[in-house]
Amino acid sequence: MAGSGKAHLRDPASTIMRVEDLVVEFPAPRGQKVHAVSGISLDVMQGETLGIVGESGCGKSTTAKAMIQLPRPTSGSVTFKGTELTTLKDEELRQLRTDLQIIFQDPVSSLNPRRKVADVIAEPLKVWGPRDKAVQAEKVNAMLDAVGIDPEISLGKRAHEFSGGQCQRLSIARALVVEPQVIICDEPVSALDVSVQAQILNLLEDLKAEYNLTLVFIAHDLAVVKNISDRVAVMYLGKICEVAESNAMYDNPAHPYTSLLLNSSPEPDPEAVLDETSMEQAELPSPIHPPSGCRFRTRCPRATDVCERVEPELRRVDDDHFVACHFPLVDIGG
């Protein structure tokens, strides 16, 4: 799983964000390092939704947060519209924050419980927006309307008076009020019931079209990621296994790990064929001592000694379909 390689990157001129050789390491006890993200490259085009999917500990959230320099990556390059973010001074980076916003997983804890909705949504405007209070209020109202919350009723209320879905809509409004270009969505629907999840996914699609947004959408649920994304990257233990146009990947998974994920994903269909053989426990290796070569080899049914020695690079399988595997599940076309 390696995941190095840049075959999947597109023309820099057409992309809005581009990540190259991103490495994020965290200190661990006894001078060791947690290799959270190990040299991955990704890009997002203007107006595209990039989905990043993987199990817990695969580094998907760390990647997305490193893209907006929260925290700054250990090494590698992140460019936004041609500007290199990793070397920017703090103040210069701060000036770019309006363009790069983030929505978090837990909608209730990401809103200040003591503040009224009007203040929560207007806060970014107080820092960045027009000085005129009336213009600010107008923007807040328009934004609340856009996320389907009645400003008249809600402005004076606090977060606890809203349901989980409403709170997530409020966080979306807060992120959008400064008119960002890229929004990082870090598991925005994981804490919500399915009926509410559908509402938030639909809303994100609508807002994306309306405000011409670019989304980086992180989730562990494969169906959710496919639904919202144009392109999907599958991560495992800090590396990218497979990058492809969503439908292409789900129709023809090329990486054994993608295939394992898809076979494990519970479908609400009693006729779906269940793979009942998988019972052996298989654990994620430690990110402190990741396996050599391909990181997935310890769990991979197709692994050989090549996988142990040589780290596979991302290579093209099909038009917009790339895989980092020595023995992919599909033929490597020309």
Next chain:
Amino acid sequence: MTTRDSRSLEAEEPLLVVQDLKTHFELPAGMVKAVDGVSLTLKKGESLGIVGESGSGKTVLSRSIMRLVVGNNVHSSGSVMFEGRDLMAMKPKKMRDIWGLEIAMIFQDPMTSLNPVVRIGRQVTEHLRKHLGVSKSEARAQGVQLLRSVQIPEADTRFDAFPHELSGGMRQRVSIALALACGPKLLMADEPTTALDVTVQHQILNLLNQQRRERHMGMILVTHDLGVVAGRTDQIAVMYAGKIVEKAPTRNLFANVQHPYTEALLRSIPRTTNRNHTRLSAIAGRPPDLINPPTGCSFSPRCPYAQEKCFKEEPPLEAQWEGGHEKACWFPVGTPENKAAWERNLAARLPQTVAVAEGRLVDESVIDATAANMTGAPG
């Protein structure tokens, strides 16, 4: 013991019969009707999935069946017949002979359900030692065997490990081993895989199913995820606001959805088999307030087919046609009455109907206001 043995010979007798079970919590704000009149039957070796969103009462139901809901503010009624014995009438001390021995439970979070300062081996063998009076060395042998049967590698050394030394998936395997130790006849699994990654979830569900078949055990699987129960249960009961709104054999339920809530749930789930950017159908409104549940059908405020009758009269859970498919609805999905109700609501621009028809976002406050209006309006 003799009575139990003689009873188990009567093959026709169901394992579990729950009749009109109610669990209400008395709070300063009022009476929370968490479980409000649930009846169900489970045969030996059969598996039942209980599905519902948060706050639907599914967890309280499973715990009520086990008599685990206790407190001064708890009001329970109804009956739970387990192999002919009424658990609700049993003295709490007597329940100890049932827990673990005849009915066992697996909880959502294995980190909090296992004791962090006791080695897993002792936790797994506790039931064996206490209930069955197995000697210490014999218990160890059986315990290691149990850990092996739930596919824990190096079971011999893991026997002496503490829970924190194991990963989430392994801990859940330990709680399964613990639950299976005395060979229970009924296994209650309350969201056993919600805290786990998909690949681990898949393994655990396979393991549970294999053990259920091998041991001919009844199982109640409580989950919020219709995907989890779809391929793995014989029957599914869908809960909403403390009540079962639809219950059917699994294939039947999916092939022939009758309750609007089940239909809405299924439509709101994204699927890997759909193309990307498939528009999902969200359920308008919020889950019901269990202190002051809506009058009439509890789903009526959010239901796109709701008619005046739905806001006034509560539909009973009743079987229609074949195969034990039960639903509590006045205008079940797929009937001409249902179609007519939809047309009428669409013409009247009922917000929840318009939301489904046009895929629009409708805020909870609008739905609440409409519902208040409907119930308040004169018949």
